[in-house]
Amino acid sequence: MEIVLRLLLRRLMALPIMMLGVSALVFIILQFTPGDPATVALGESASEAAKELYRQQHGLNDPLVVQYIRFIGNALQFDFGMTTPPEQPITSLIAKAFPITLQLTFIGVFLAAVVSFTLGVLAALHRDSWVDQIIRLLSVAAVATPSFWLGILLIQWFALELDWLPSGGFVAFSEDPTEYIRSMVLPSLALAVPVCASLIRVVRTTMVEEMDKDYVRTAIGNGVPYATVIRRNVLRNALITPVTVLGLRVGYLLGGAVVIEQIFDLPGMGKLIFNGIVNHDLHLVQGVVLTIAFTFVLVNIIVDILYLIINPKIRSL
Numbered sequence: 001m002e003i004v005l006r007l008l009l010r011r012l013m014a015l016p017i018m019m020l021g022v023s024a025l026v027f028i029i030l031q032f033t034p035g036d037p038a039t040v041a042l043g044e045s046a047s048e049a050a051k052e053l054y055r056q057q058h059g060l061n062d063p064l065v066v067q068y069i070r071f072i073g074n075a076l077q078f079d080f081g082m083t084t085p086p087e088q089p090i091t092s093l094i095a096k097a098f099p100i101t102l103q104l105t106f107i108g109v110f111l112a113a114v115v116s117f118t119l120g121v122l123a124a125l126h127r128d129s130w131v132d133q134i135i136r137l138l139s140v141a142a143v144a145t146p147s148f149w150l151g152i153l154l155i156q157w158f159a160l161e162l163d164w165l166p167s168g169g170f171v172a173f174s175e176d177p178t179e180y181i182r183s184m185v186l187p188s189l190a191l192a193v194p195v196c197a198s199l200i201r202v203v204r205t206t207m208v209e210e211m212d213k214d215y216v217r218t219a220i221g222n223g224v225p226y227a228t229v230i231r232r233n234v235l236r237n238a239l240i241t242p243v244t245v246l247g248l249r250v251g252y253l254l255g256g257a258v259v260i261e262q263i264f265d266l267p268g269m270g271k272l273i274f275n276g277i278v279n280h281d282l283h284l285v286q287g288v289v290l291t292i293a294f295t296f297v298l299v300n301i302i303v304d305i306l307y308l309i310i311n312p313k314i315r316s317l
Contacts, residue, residue, distance in 0.1 A: 011301040022293040023075065026286055027068050035280035041084040071286065080287030084279050090287045093272055098291060100170060101268035104260065105253045107184055108191035112253075113246060116196045120203025120242070121235070127208055135200065142197030147256045151190035151263040158186060168265035187264040191256050195249045202245050206238040247303025251296040 037060060038051040055061050059070060074081065080090035123135040159167035165186055171179040210216070211234055219229045261270030269288050276284035 008301065008305065011304060015297060015301075018297055019290070019294060020072075023072060023286070023290055024068065026289045026293075027064075027071060030282045030285060031064060033277075033280065033282075037084070037280055037282060040280040071283075075287075075290060080290075081283040083276075083284050084281045090284050093284070094269070094287055094291055097268045097272050100266055101254070101257050101261065101270065101292075102295075104184065104187055104191065104257045104266065104268060105250065107188040108195070108253050108257070109246065109250060111188055111192040112196040112199055112249070115192075116199030117203055117239075117242065120200045121207055123200070123204045124207030124211065125230070127204075132204075136204070139197040139200040142193050143201075145194060145197075147190050147194055148259050148263060150193055151187065151260055154186045154190055155263070168263075170266045183264075183266075187260045187266060190263070191253055191260050194256075195246075195253060199242055199245060199249070203238070203242045206241045207234065210234045210238040243303065243306055247300055247306070250299045254292050254296060 036051070037058070038054040039046070042050055042054055059067060062070075078091055080094070082088065083090055083093070119135050119139075123132045126132050155167045158165045165182050166179075167186075169183055171183050173180040211230075216229055216234060219233070220226055257268065258270035258273055260266070261268040262274060269292060273285055273288045275281070276288065
């Protein structure tokens with residue numbers, strides 16, 4: 001327990017530094033994007049005097065350092081400003097959109113974890129058999145399939161041709177649980193399949209390497225049941241690398257969710273960041289990116305703690 005607390009403390013101490021670096025990088029990049037926020041907010045027909053007044057009121061004429069410090073100060077108070085007209089609090093928009101992105105991401109993580117661990121273990125236990133060959137072939141094909149293209153294919157097959165599932169839109173679970181599940185099936189599959197495919201190969205490789213170690217042969221030779229050795233020793237040791245990869249893939253899934261939400265018309269963070277880029281709303285883009293980055297860092301802290309829970313050897317170091 002003590003080592004877990006020490007790890008958590010170190011990660012929490014590094015969190016502000018990482019977030020500061022991310023915020024600075026996002027702020028600098030967005031300053032070089034084409035377009036004038038004043039023109040976007042007021043329209044092309046607005047006079048130069050009106051645009052200049054808008055810039056002064058919103059601090060756009062201040063030095064970049066001053067604008068960045070102001071942005072960080074507001075962000076620490078969970079205040080990312082207002083959107084371009086019609087003005088709305090960015091924090092409230094994120095509060096509505098972020099849960100949808102989180103739901104999509106973690107449903108994708110769950111599907112990827114369950115399927116990849118099941119098929120990866122199955123392939124390792126039947127290595128070089130026809131079962132292993134089929135699973136490896138499917139994983140190679142799936143890992144080469146982009147999520148956005150797979151999403152379009154799923155819409156074509158299951159929504160347009162078979163009419164089994166909706167092609168897009170979102171229904172909250174509180175409104176209709178059945179329609180909620182139906183609306184999340186296709187986007188979750190599109191998001192999970194490429195990650196699942198890469199994880200299958202990782203699980204299979206680590207399982208095979210662990211099964212070839214001397215302690216496995218010794219335990220079986222001493223009469224320990226094969227299933228017991230696999231369940232109690234091989235699985236626990238072999239899961240460390242896949243859990244690491246899965247934790248890192250959460251960031252990919254969060255980013256992929258932004259694209260998938262556009263394809264399936266889900267009102268999540270993807271729609272917000274798309275609207276922010278189209279409208280040159282720098283505050284909206286910054287708020288969305290920082291929220292996603294903060295979530296990614298927290299997930300990696302959780303993954304680090306899972307290392308200690310899964311593998312007792314790490315706790316003894």
